[in-house]
Amino acid sequence: MRFVSSTVAGAYLIEIDPARDERGFFARTFCADEFTKRGLETDFVQHSTSYNVQRGTLRGMHFQREPHQEAKVVRCLQGAIWDVVLDLRPSSPTYRAWQGFELSSSNRRQLYIPKGCAHGFQTLTADAEVGYLISTRYAPEAAAGVRFDDPAFGILWPLPVAAMSPKDGAWPLFEPARA
Numbered sequence: 747m748r749f750v751s752s753t754v755a756g757a758y759l760i761e762i763d764p765a766r767d768e769r770g771f772f773a774r775t776f777c778a779d780e781f782t783k784r785g786l787e788t789d790f791v792q793h794s795t796s797y798n799v800q801r802g803t804l805r806g807m808h809f810q811r812e813p814h815q816e817a818k819v820v821r822c823l824q825g826a827i828w829d830v831v832l833d834l835r836p837s838s839p840t841y842r843a844w845q846g847f848e849l850s851s852s853n854r855r856q857l858y859i860p861k862g863c864a865h866g867f868q869t870l871t872a873d874a875e876v877g878y879l880i881s882t883r884y885a886p887e888a889a890a891g892v893r894f895d896d897p898a899f900g901i902l903w904p905l906p907v908a909a910m911s912p913k914d915g916a917w918p919l920f921e922p923a924r925a
């Protein structure tokens with residue numbers, strides 16, 4: 747596995763290191779030893795998937811409040827997405843910074859989202875499916891979000907929004923105390 751540092755502290759783009767032969771290849775997509783070496787979470791209690799019908803569907807920007815903060819490992823299983831990590835940790839050297847990556851079923855890249863960061867994505871294709879490893883149980887009372895188009899962050903999205911949940915359309919503008 748190859749871990750590429752992000753401009754958001756503690757976030758990593760993870761690429762596979764395929765062992766190829768005439769059948770195709772074999773590659774690790776998660777390795778507890780490799781994650782531990784970099785101080786990343788290895789204890790994942792949920793593996794979830796989301797399926798998205800339309801190109802341009804946007805989900806985000808989500809996080810869970812303390813003490814339910816989550817680390818996530820995100821992968822696009824079908825189609826392609828623009829996947830974004832946003833730093834909401836006031837003590838972080840990259841507080842309020844974001845970075846986006848194209849993840850697709852063909853590039854097989856994954857994005858590691860550290861605790862305290864928000865996460866969201868926009869689908870670049872129709873019929874896109876996204877899988878996540880998540881380190882913390884779903885706690886709806888702790889679920890929170892910031893607006894995908896909040897000028898406090900200036901996240902750039904590749905496409906007009908084709909579909910979004912009412913919840914994601916209604917997040918208030920960012921106030922540091924609320925996050």
Ligand SMILES: Cc1cn([C@H]2C[C@H](O)[C@@H](COP(=O)(O)OP(=O)(O)O[C@H]3O[C@@H](C)C(=O)[C@@H](O)[C@H]3O)O2)c(=O)[nH]c1=O
Pocket residue numbers: 794796805806807808809865866867878884911913
């Ligand atoms: C996230 C989640 C949702 N649900 C339920 C609640 C609701 O009825 C339905 C859809 O929930 P949401 O609208 O919150 O789903 P969604 O907008 O896809 O939420 C996801 O967005 C991306 C960007 C993430 O990073 C994920 O961690 C998660 O927050 O699924 C669970 O049962 N368990 C879960 O872990």
